[in-house]
Amino acid sequence: MTGDGIESKSSAMGILLACFAAFGGLLFGYDTGTISGIKEMPHWLVSFAGCDLAAAQAGTCTMPTSQESLVVSILSAGTFFGALASSPMGDYLGRRMGLIATCGVFCVGVALQCIPKYVVFVIGRLVAGFAVGLVSALVPLYQSECAPKKLRGAIVGCYQWAITIGLLIAAIVNNFTKHIDSNASWLIVIAIQFGWAAILAGGMFILPESPRYLISKGRLDRANGAMRRLVGPTASEEEVQNEIAIIQAALEAERKLGNTGYADFVRKSPSKIRLRTLIATSIQALQQLSGINFIFYYGTTFFKRSGFQNPFIITIITNVVNVGMTVPGILVVDKFGRRKMLLVGAAAMAVCQFLVAVVGTTRGGLVVDAITGNQVIQDPAAQKVLISFVCLYIAAFAAIWGPIPWIVCGETFPLSLRAKGMSLSAASNWIWNFAIGYSTPYLVDPSTPEHKTANLGVKVFFIWGAACIGCFVFTFLFVPETKGLSLEQVDILYRESTGTRSRLALRQKIIDSGTSYEADGTTYELGAKASKQQDIEEQDYKY
DSSP states (O other), X not given: OOOOOBOOOOHHHHHHHHHHHXXXXXXXXXXXXXXXXXXXXXXXXXXXXXXXXXXXXXXXXXXXXXXXXXXXXXXXXXXXXHHXXXXXXXXXXXXXXXXXXXXXXXXXXXXXXXXXXXXXXXXXXXXXXXXXXXXXXXXXXXXXXXXXXXXXXXXXXXXXXXXXXXHHHHHHHHHHXXXXXXXXXXXXXXXXXXXXXXXXXXXXXXXXXXXXXXXXXXXXXXXXXXXXXXXXXXXXXHHHHHHHXXXXXXXXXXXXXXXXXXXXXXXXXXXXXXXXXXXXHHHHHHHHHTTHHHHHHHXXXXXXXXXXXXXXXXXXXXXXXXXXXHXXXXXXXXXXXXXXXXXXXXXXHHHHHHHHHHHHHHTSSEEEOTTTOOEEESOHHHHHHHHHHHHHHHHHIIIIITTHHHHHHHHHSOGGGHHHHHHHHHHHHHXXXXXHHHHHHHHHSOOOXXXXXXXXXXXXXXXXXXXXXXXXXXXXXXXXXXXTOOHHHHHHHHHHOOSHHHHHHHHHHHHHTTTEEEETTEEEEOSTTSOXXXXXXXXXXXX
């Protein structure tokens, strides 16, 4: 169950919610960003790949492709199952205690990664990934139910922004510790995560439980206290009770529909839940297929093999672009619209990817110097062009295809299926994250006698570019424009339209209709004059 926020007069509570949402995202981003750097550190290679220290420092000893694939991608396998488990865990323990318990699970995974044994490290990545999957679904769920309505969009945006900040911090820490001549070089990077988990758990001890969860469990006294804290000390008792009454009415409307389960997402229905599921899960898959995690999981390795003198610094630069460009995307999405921005972003990413592939293939590689016999950069100017277009690609992703798929998924499902729908969407994101993380070394690494690979190197950007064309086509054919519509209006848009043109026309009719819209003999109250009770009683959520 995901709410639409509450009417709050407390800006301080909104800021507090935003700050701790940010630590949930930071934990998520930092954990996914650490592996790119630590797997290139000599002492990590000695501990987990069995390399000789001198060979590791000289760059002549690397981890076998099969082991590298597993150690990178196993986190995403854990997050897939964590995302699926988020709905039952959030309903059983509650949003607040569920997140606190998740921090404990995460710390177990971090502790296992501090033990210098390959199998234990992989298990630790799996356990930590399970916790990250829980966080990726539980934090937005908690925020959407507790955040003040006027700040809800900004708080969700802060969560996505914090993920990029976590990735950047991971790159910076990797760069600072890589020269430490001991296991501390990688242990420090991993151990810092205990701090992120402690801050998030401490924040959840301070913050109240979701009133919506408490009401659903019949704990009205606690719900009243939690609501009082959320709406602020200046709100009257009448305003507190009105908020509780609205949630109770919404829950009652949901219960009248009967139990809802995951089978509802694949059944053919008048509400087109199956189509909505296709859109939500596919847009998350396409976000991963755009190739962004190739940069953040394998960027350091890729830049190192491309001849960059300090690949760690290049990784920091790409992360700075990722952080900086997320902000303007968040600020303008409600002005320019989801669909239009997704189309522009997909086209921009495709152009950048193809240019990187062409430049890198023709002029950006390493060649053997005829005099010295050493490998040298074929064309330094071409490498500057290559990194420039990589940064432009990251900018397009960060501003558009990073945050907007999550916004689309949050708006797609009706009230009674929204929590499970978000769980499935997040799971789709993570299973594709795992597939790409696992397969990428086999696509890009040089072949060895023991491990045969495609050895694509920079040519892999042709694949990512083709996937970005797929992002454009899918958005054009399936993704509706929901800018300016309430969640109830989005529900009508899906149920009453039959295709792209139909959705565009219906959206305009809904916006032009003011306070009501008539379809199939039913009048839907949509505008500001429609009360919340009318919305609850008159919207037909049967499917």
